[in-house]
Every structure is written in structure tokens, then in C-alpha cells.
Amino acid sequence: MxxxxxxxxxxxxxxxxxxxxxxxxxxKERKNKIFCCEDCSHKIRIDAIKNFFR
Ligand SMILES: [Zn+2]
Incomplete structure (x- = not known):
């Protein structure tokens, strides 16, 4: 793989x-310049949800 x-x-x-x-x-297509790992994207998503309800 x-x-x-x-x-x-x-x-x-x-x-x-x-x-x-x-x-x-x-x-591959260089569409995104920044990337984050699964752990961080998970944390970011949780934080975004928390901020949303603040
Ligand atoms: Zn990370």
C-alpha cells in the first residue's frame, strides 16, 4: 500500500x-497546504463543537 x-x-x-x-x-493534488493527524483532527473537531455551544 x-x-x-x-x-x-x-x-x-x-x-x-x-x-x-x-x-x-x-x-497529492496539493489542494491543502496544512495537514493534521487523526488525533489532532479529532481534537479540533471536539473543540469546534465545544466552541459552537459556548
Ligand atoms: Zn497531530
Whole structure:
């Protein structure tokens, strides 16, 4: 399986983006310049929900 090693802008860790995933496509097409890992995207989503209800 092909994958890219991408730097998470939030925690600065290298994580793998596997072929077939949305991030892989975005990275390949350079549509997004910043990427975050699953852990961070989960946290960001939770924070966004918290802020929404504040
Ligand atoms: Zn991260």
C-alpha cells in the first residue's frame, strides 16, 4: 500500500496518509497546504463543537 509521510501542523508529528484516503488525494493534488493527524483532527473537531455551544 502506498502512503505519504505528512507533518501534522498541530503536534508536529509525522503521520502516514494512506492511498485511497481523502488526505492522500488532497496531498497529492496539493489542494491543502496544512495537514493534521487523526488525533489532532479529532481534537479540533471536539473543540469546534465545544466552541459552537459556548
Ligand atoms: Zn497531530
Amino acid at each position: 502506498f502512503y505519504y509521510e505528512v507533518l501534522c501542523y498541530n503536534c508536529k508529528k509525522i503521520f502516514k496518509v494512506y492511498e485511497g484516503s481523502l488526505k492522500y488525494k488532497q496531498f
